[in-house]
Every structure is written in structure tokens, then in C-alpha cells.
Amino acid sequence: MELAELKTMYKLPTHIGFIIDGNGRWAKKRNLPRSQGHIKGFNRLEKVYKMVRELGIKYISIYAFSTENWNRPKEEVDGLMKLFRRVIKDFYNKNKYEDTRIEFFGDLNRFEEDIKTGALDIMERTKNNKDFHINICMNYGGREDIVQAVNKLIKQGKTLVTIEDISQNLYSKNCPDPDFIIRTSGECRLSNFMPWQSTYSELYFPKVLWPDFSKKDLIEAIKEYSSRDRRFGAIKE
Numbered sequence: 001m002e003l004a005e006l007k008t009m010y011k012l013p014t015h016i017g018f019i020i021d022g023n024g025r026w027a028k029k030r031n032l033p034r035s036q037g038h039i040k041g042f043n044r045l046e047k048v049y050k051m052v053r054e055l056g057i058k059y060i061s062i063y064a065f066s067t068e069n070w071n072r073p074k075e076e077v078d079g080l081m082k083l084f085r086r087v088i089k090d091f092y093n094k095n096k097y098e099d100t101r102i103e104f105f106g107d108l109n110r111f112e113e114d115i116k117t118g119a120l121d122i123m124e125r126t127k128n129n130k131d132f133h134i135n136i137c138m139n140y141g142g143r144e145d146i147v148q149a150v151n152k153l154i155k156q157g158k159t160l161v162t163i164e165d166i167s168q169n170l171y172s173k174n175c176p177d178p179d180f181i182i183r184t185s186g187e188c189r190l191s192n193f194m195p196w197q198s199t200y201s202e203l204y205f206p207k208v209l210w211p212d213f214s215k216k217d218l219i220e221a222i223k224e225y226s227s228r229d230r231r232f233g234a235i236k237e
């Protein structure tokens, strides 16, 4: 089935969150270092982004690096930093993001200066782009995000906050909540990914490891989303 066909036949989400899990297992199965799995996973991400665009889905969020991932072996963390540098370099080399707003969700202060300034610069340069949105969650933790939002509000002098106040101070303030969250590799949990924003998200946990996530898997995922009956706590007439 072609993606264009899918668009006319199924209900599509506006915002998909991807928890790209299984890179390490993919590499282990092939006796490769874990960082090879991340490289493969990164390449897959580029392909999936192209497909998602083709479908006209405007927002994607990617859980690229959690606050807990710093505890992984140095070699693996270094490999991931290399990939972040590649994203930044790529951005300047190719002009492929001119219609895309890129935002980094998470505390960038923990990264080396070149990654931090690169990420801040990309956010600034793309801030008026409207057609597509990529949110890259790095050094991101959902609970930490809520805490930083509340602290911002306290600093502003608030003593009582509303749901709207918190939503407007999260990293995700510029985008709608994810309609659909896909976590590959069969693990059925969110692991601190957008706990505030995912209250009404449809969750999907396919067994496929992220580096193998294909067009067929995306089509399956969309069909599954389309079959879900989203009621947001209400009932159907």
C-alpha cells in the first residue's frame, strides 16, 4: 500500500511520539557494538521522518536521550553525542529543514558547549517554520519538565497554578499533545516520556526493534491508530 492511499483511507494522528527502543538489542543480535545499533536507528529515523511527512503528519517527537541515559557506558554515550553532532552538522550542510521547526526538549546545559549552542541556534533559526515540527527530546525527563515548569511559575510569583499554566511552561508549549505514542521493541511503558502530555494519547507497542521499523510497520501502526475509539473520557451518543 502506498502512503498517499493511506491518507485517504485512515484517520491520521496530528502528533506522533516515538520511543525508539531496541537499538542495543538489534546490535547485540548481530554481534555489533551498541553504538552501531544507534547509528542504524538514527538512519531509520530519517527514513521514518520522510514517510511521516509524506503522510502530512505535522508533528513528531523523538525520545533520543533520557536524563537516565547518562548512566550508560562512556563509549555508548560518546557514540550518541557523535550522532547529535551529526544532526547539527547536517542541519547546516543541507537545507532540508526550511519548512520544519526543530525544537530540543530537555535541559541542554548538561551537553558540551558545541552541542548546546548548535541546538539553541537551530531552534532560533527554525522558529518561524510552520509546516512540520520535529521535537528532539534529549537529556529529557517528563517529570523534570513538569518541575521546571512549576518553578518558572513560582518565580513569576504564582501561588496557585492551572493545568493551562503548566502546559504553557513545558518544553512542548508550542505543540499539541501527542495523539499517538509508538514504542518499539515490545516494552510496554513510557519511561518518563511526556507524562503530562500523554494522558489521552493512544499507546502502541509493536515488537519490532527500532532499526527494523519499516514502512510496513508504520502502515500497521496507522491502521491501529485509526481503529482506536478516542473518547477523551466522554461517551459516544
Ligand code: FPP
Binding pocket: 020, 021, 022, 023, 024, 025, 026, 038, 039, 041, 042, 045, 062, 063, 064, 065, 066, 069, 080, 083, 084, 087, 136, 185
Ligand atoms: C534506545 O535503544 C535508544 C536510545 C537510548 C538512543 C537513541 C538515540 C538515537 C538513535 C540518536 C537520535 C538522535 C537524534 C538527534 C534524533 P536501547 O539502546 O535502549 O536499546 P535496547 O533496549 O535494545 O538496549
